[in-house]
Structure formats: structure tokens, C-alpha cells
Amino acid sequence: xxxxxxxxxxxxxxxxxxxxxxxxxxxxxxxxxxxxxxxxxxxxxxxxxxxxxxxxxxxxxxxxxxxxxxxxxxxxxxxxxxxxxxxxxxxxxxxxxxxxxxxxxxxxxxxxxxxxxxxxxxxxxxxxx
Numbered sequence: 001x002x003x004x005x006x007x008x009x010x011x012x013x014x015x016x017x018x019x020x021x022x023x024x025x026x027x028x029x030x031x032x033x034x035x036x037x038x039x040x041x042x043x044x045x046x047x048x049x050x051x052x053x054x055x056x057x058x059x060x061x062x063x064x065x066x067x068x069x070x071x072x073x074x075x076x077x078x079x080x081x082x083x084x085x086x087x088x089x090x091x092x093x094x095x096x097x098x099x100x101x102x103x104x105x106x107x108x109x110x111x112x113x114x115x116x117x118x119x120x121x122x123x124x125x126x127x128x129x
Contacts, residue, residue: 001027004072004079005038014038017089022047028084035084036069042077049073049080055124056082063116 001014002025009029017037018026022045027038041047053068060067066082073079088094095102 002040002076002079004074004076005040008038008070008072008079008081037066037082037084039080039082040077041079043075045077049078053080058123059117062118063113
């Protein structure tokens, strides 16, 4: 666990819940109403958690997305702390045993998100080129 994540957790229980292909890590921290998630990206990974925080702040005006609570960086990487939402990870044992239902739910969620967000006034852009 990166030292910055341990420091941000402040002695609360921490469990690794996701590792991405760029070396990024996501940790669940705490329980109950104080539960949060800490995303950590290693320096030089290309993962921009500051930009993710900005996108979440914008999207929260229109749709339920995790609330950014804190962001920071040091020489080893950056971290983004978000409030937890109700729900279950799509790669939990329950959903891995019923992938058709998981894929359908993810698709419906993405459709709801795209319908709720005003694309014409979105301040962010993305292109493959």
C-alpha cells in the first residue's frame, strides 16, 4: 500500500478492491457512512486523477456519481478520495457468476448517465486522435 494511501486512511481498515493495467490501485476505506474509496496512480502512469475529480464535480450536478472528497500528489503518485455509493462491484463473485445481468446493468447505467449529462455544455473533450 502506498504511504500516501495509508496516511489518508488515517488508521481505518483498508482493503484493495481494484488494480488496473496502468498500475493504478483502488482501496475501500472504513465502513458504514464514513466509507470511502481512495484511488492511487503511480507517478508517470498517465492516469490523471485531478482531471477525474474535475469531471466528477461537473457530473454531480446532473447525475449520481461519487463525490470527490480530497485529492493530492507527491513524488510517488497521486490519489483521489471519493465518498462511497451504494452498490456492488461489477467484478464481485455475484456478478461474475451472472455476466449477462452485469453487462446489462452496466449498459443501462451508462445509457442513464449519457442521457442525464448535457453533452452540449460539457467542458471536457476526448478524442482518439
